[in-house]
Amino acid sequence: MKTSLLQRVATALVDHGISDDTRCGRIPDVPPAMAQTVRDILNSEGGAESSDVSCLLHPEHAADQHISLLADLGATGRGAWTLWRGPTLLLVLLPWCTALDDEPCPLFDGHPGKCPPLHPS
Ligand SMILES: [Zn+2]
Ligand SMILES: [Zn+2]
Known part of the structure; x- marks a missing residue:
């Protein structure tokens, strides 16, 4: 079976020792109802x-909206992300970003801003 994008991202992070300060890193307060919705989607989609x-964005991302990956929907080629600002969270299911040819981007297709780095610059 093909390695999932999430696994490749995780491996890249470990291999290259990316430090925490290349990411915003803020953690959303996911409401139980949204967490349950994501689990329901995983149950039906895998x-x-x-x-x-x-948050996956650069530490000084301009927009005050954060983006976090909640789930890798495996074979569907999509992920479940939340766009969030303070206590307000929006759940989106979108295909992966393919802007980078030679390395995976951890965000969705058409995300705002540059692709976050997977390697220290
Ligand atoms: Zn952020
Ligand atoms: Zn990207």
Whole structure:
């Protein structure tokens, strides 16, 4: 079976020792109802819940909206992200970003801003 994008991202993070300060890293307060919705989607679509839901954007991202990955929907080629600001969370199911040819981007297709780095610059 093909390695999921999430696994490749996780491996890249470990291999290259990316430090925490290349990411915003803020953690959303996911409401129980949204967490349940994500689990329901995983039950019907397959995939894996994200073990790290910290914000994936650059530390000084301009927009005050954070983006966190809640689940990798496996074979569907999509992920479940939350766009969030303070206590307000929006759940989105979108395909992965393919802007980078030679390395995976941890965000969804059409995300705002540059692709977050997977390697220290
Ligand atoms: Zn953020
Ligand atoms: Zn990207």
